Amino acid sequence: MILPGEDPVRLHVVDEGPHDAPALVFAHALGADLTMWDAVLPYLPNDLRVIRMDMRGHGQSPCPDGPYPMGDLVKDAAAALDRFGVKDSALVGISIGGIIAQGLAAERKDLVRALILSNTAVKIATPAIWEERVDIVRKEGVEALVGPNMQRWFARATHRDRPELILNAAEIMRATPEAGYLGCMAAIADTDLYESTARLTLPTLVTAGSEDGSTPADLVRELADLIPGTHFKLIRKSGHMGPVEQPEAYAAAISEFLEICKHV
Numbered sequence: 001m002i003l004p005g006e007d008p009v010r011l012h013v014v015d016e017g018p019h020d021a022p023a024l025v026f027a028h029a030l031g032a033d034l035t036m037w038d039a040v041l042p043y044l045p046n047d048l049r050v051i052r053m054d055m056r057g058h059g060q061s062p063c064p065d066g067p068y069p070m071g072d073l074v075k076d077a078a079a080a081l082d083r084f085g086v087k088d089s090a091l092v093g094i095s096i097g098g099i100i101a102q103g104l105a106a107e108r109k110d111l112v113r114a115l116i117l118s119n120t121a122v123k124i125a126t127p128a129i130w131e132e133r134v135d136i137v138r139k140e141g142v143e144a145l146v147g148p149n150m151q152r153w154f155a156r157a158t159h160r161d162r163p164e165l166i167l168n169a170a171e172i173m174r175a176t177p178e179a180g181y182l183g184c185m186a187a188i189a190d191t192d193l194y195e196s197t198a199r200l201t202l203p204t205l206v207t208a209g210s211e212d213g214s215t216p217a218d219l220v221r222e223l224a225d226l227i228p229g230t231h232f233k234l235i236r237k238s239g240h241m242g243p244v245e246q247p248e249a250y251a252a253a254i255s256e257f258l259e260i261c262k263h264v
């Protein structure tokens with residue numbers, strides 16, 4: 001049970017737009033930070049309050065020693081929304097951010113009225129895969145995973161035509177503190193939200209990338225099928241980083257869904 005007002009780690013948050021407008025909240029991926037949403041924002045309706053958070057151990061948020069239980073990452077997000085007086089948000093989460101979003105929707109129904117879950121699942125990869133990556137980072141640092149991640153994260157067309165997007169994502173990943181990266185990998189390794197997510201009933205949009213090497217579209221589709229009435233959108237020519245690679249299409253999917261939510 002998460003109690004309102006708890007603030008285990010005080011997350012770095014950027015809060016933009018009119019404070020009395022409906023809140024759209026963003027939670028980023030492992031090894032990224034809140035700037036991963038930058039390119040999406042200009043394509044969103046301007047009558048929204050847009051709140052972006054840096055997860056613990058990432059961006060400008062504090063980095064406690066790990067490992068982190070997933071429940072603590074959910075509590076951090078809940079505490080941040082309580083601190084900013086946000087209720088009934090539309091919550092967007094990508095990858096681990098999508099796991100945090102599922103957890104928050106299950107635990108704090110007052111904070112989340114609609115979900116947008118991108119490139120995520122109830123369980124990502126396997127504990128063995130995460131253990132192997134933890135070993136690599138302990139021995140060689142985050143740098144050792146940058147190359148393989150960029151392969152999984154970005155579509156062929158992005159590698160060919162937009163190398164600057166990949167260089168920027170790689171730089172942000174390199175800047176992620178080792179303890180933060182390790183702590184969040186441990187959280188993912190221990191998490192399977194099948195049971196609690198299967199009980200969700202709130203309006204949900206799930207988006208997948210046509211060339212996602214981290215959470216393949218078929219896996220993401222399974223998440224969509226688990227939550228009754230969920231809308232599903234495949235973002236073409238994108239890997240794991242749809243908001244970075246195809247910000248206009250990604251924002252259009254969110255805007256369309258928010259419009260539908262007005263009538264629910």
Ligand SMILES: O=C(O)CC1=CCC(=O)O1
Binds near residue numbers: 030
């Ligand atoms: O590490 C990856 O390939 C992708 C990933 C898994 C969880 C997350 O947030 O990113």
